[in-house]
């Protein structure tokens with residue numbers, strides 16, 4: 001079985017977000033780019049599956065839609081342990097556009113399991129994975145918090161409201177993964193870093209696809225009102241305020 | 250023309266989130282001069298279905314297809330897509346919960362409809378169709394224009410008030426056949442948590458961080474949640490350490506919640522934690538460090554030791570409820 005992990009790069013989660021003139025886009029100056037945390041965990045789980053030969057995973061590939069300047073993101077994934085990379089040479093316009101590009105590549109290269117993160121920490125869209133599966137007309141399982149292979153059959157755990165289900169779907173399929181899929185992201189070891197230069201990265205040109213959404217302007221979140229402090233000796237006053245001022249209890 | 254809203258049920262019953270969705274859809278219907286059609290998939294009896302009318306649904310399409318008793322993303326997208334076309338839907342509303350996130354993107358490609366996901370407000374304008382959307386995990390908000398003819402919106406839970414209209418709806422039973430070969434998701438086993446309020450449904454959440462010091466210290470926190478009729482949550486290190494179950498982990502990499510009241514106990518307020526709770530209506534912080542960043546996000550704060558403050562809060566709430 002071949003696994004594809006779709007990765008996006010996002011500003012490091014502690015980045016203070018600033019905008020460019022006119023608030024039309026994010027000011028990328030000084031931003032530290034990292035692999036989207038969910039995608040990093042997907043990659044980790046894919047590599048864990050491959051580590052056990054009994055699972056029969058032939059290869060783990062990463063794919064990313066981005067211009068040449070985002071190549072370090074792919075190299076980082078290769079250093080962590082992916083076998084090869086795919087870059088679709090385009091800025092990402094919106095989720096619909098990005099999913100169209102990834103679907104096209106999956107059609108050409110054939111993967112059995114496609115892993116996507118539940119959301120990217122930049123646009124918080126939760127869309128790309130599901131869109132890819134519909135473009136390809138293959139099953140998708142969402143909110144996946146676990147994946148294993150049993151007798152050659154992928155078994156998934158998906159979160160439902162108030163519980164979990166153990167599900168199976170025939171390959172090829174897209175799994176949209178979230179918390180629980182892997183414990184800690186795998187970190188690149190020296191050997192991995194040395195190896196990246198020898199690992200292939202295929203570059204594809206984008207196919208025509210029309211974005212359906214467009215961000216016109218950004219805003220800062222509204223500032224919260226200042227915190228009202230209550231004496232630790234008299235916490236009953238807090239309950240009184242919550243009842244009569246905030247009216248939430 | 251219609252505004253279509255997918256109304257999920259849980260063992261035949263709707264939840265507050267369902268009514269939030271219908272209320273939201275009705276307000277949008279007013280903006281676009283059309284009416285709301287609610288779609289229910291699964292066995293829901295008529296009394297329950299009628300409740301949707303009270304929040305503004307004009308028509309309710311009920312599909313009891315046995316094939317669809319478990320969620321198959323592809324099959325659900327096919328069914329909703331077909332109804333959207335029948336009803337000439339211009340806007341489709343789903344919840345931003347697990348089901349909505351599973352189905353909406355597939356529907357988007359099927360109908361070539363742009364998505365605004367996780368919205369918490371009505372559109373800023375209809376022409377162009379502009380949404381207000383949380384981005385960068387709450388560190389920025391964006392105006393997003395959807396350019397396609399059909400628009401799909403997923404509504405963040407607990408973000409829109411219920412609006413009762415007192416009106417009633419017509420119920421239409423429909424059967425949308427789906428080829429069984431298209432239903433590929435097989436559920437082998439189900440584990441349900443019972444008897445507790447779900448974190449995502451709770452109006453009040455009491456959450457503990459590393460400042461709670463030890464898993465043995467949780468009793469007063471759990472009790473506070475219980476006397477307030479709320480749920481318990483925790484920060485990531487707490488669930489990583491195994492002090493509390495993973496379902497309680499809130500934050501950027503855990504659950505994103507928006508209760509009316511979030512009480513953070515012994516939580517420093519790291520940006521990744523705030524990403525999961527910043528949409529709460531009120532945030533209360535209890536922390537020994539007066540400079541902890543959580544106080545910048547909170548409206549009410551107590552600088553003090555959790556172990557001393559929590560029991561006093563429990564007593565105060567019990568007094569109040571007497």
Ligand SMILES: Cc1cc2nc3c(=O)[nH]c(=O)nc-3n(C[C@H](O)[C@H](O)[C@H](O)COP(=O)(O)OP(=O)(O)OC[C@H]3O[C@@H](n4cnc5c(N)ncnc54)[C@H](O)[C@@H]3O)c2cc1C
Nearest residue numbers: 458459460484485500501502515516517521522537538555
């Ligand atoms: C990619 C990434 C994703 C992440 N995602 C998440 C996420 O989803 N959710 C999340 O929570 N974190 C997340 N984190 C971790 C986050 O950065 C913080 O490390 C974490 O939130 C800190 O948890 P905490 O507040 O419980 O602990 P700490 O930061 O250690 O804070 C403990 C607090 O308790 C206070 N305290 C100590 N003793 C007492 C006492 N007796 N009474 C009252 N207060 C006391 C201290 O003053 C301190 O403020 C993520 C990190 C990364 C890098």
